[in-house]
Amino acid sequence: MHGGTGSSNRADAFAELLHEHHRGLFSVVYSLVQHHADAEDVYQEVVLVLWRKFDDFELGTNFPAWAAQVARFTARDFLKSSRRREYCFSDDLLESLIEAYKKRESDYFTTRARLLEGCLDKLSKRDRQLVDLCYAPGQSKAAVAEKVNRSLDAVYQAISRIRKNLARCVKRGLAAER
Structure with missing residues (x-):
């Protein structure tokens, strides 16, 4: 292959x-x-x-x-x-089910992406900069650590903390929308 x-x-x-x-x-x-x-x-x-x-x-x-x-x-x-x-199932019903699922799946990701963007906007300037640097294409965590003058371990810990906070923020947003 x-x-x-x-x-x-x-x-x-x-x-x-x-x-x-x-x-x-x-x-x-x-x-x-x-x-x-x-x-x-x-x-x-x-x-x-x-x-x-x-x-x-x-x-x-x-x-x-x-x-x-x-x-x-x-x-x-x-x-x-x-x-x-x-x-x-008839082909029409099957296609309808598939379309309904695709819409639900799209709504699911669209809602979460919108909430995540709002949560990212609430981050401190320092945390947002770290996220932007860490998730930039081709950027290694070691290079980020050097750029922000922190140890590699500190960068990993900070990103872990930020991701947990973002996940909680998105969950709160979902709960508020229900």
């Missing part, structure tokens, strides 16, 4: 992305299939398809969205071909 060292790096990237997003991906499959054993089978098929198509995926783009689209199509194909079902 891949050759040389790049093969190992791509495989590692795939494994890391899949590990990070496997719960959400399984949820997509289960929400469409609605039967745990079938969802496990379909999920395994999704993983195989993702791996086969991983060369087409551009690292740094939205893996969850790409993987969810593959999962939706794989689940749809499973439901269409399933002979074990007493009923089968």
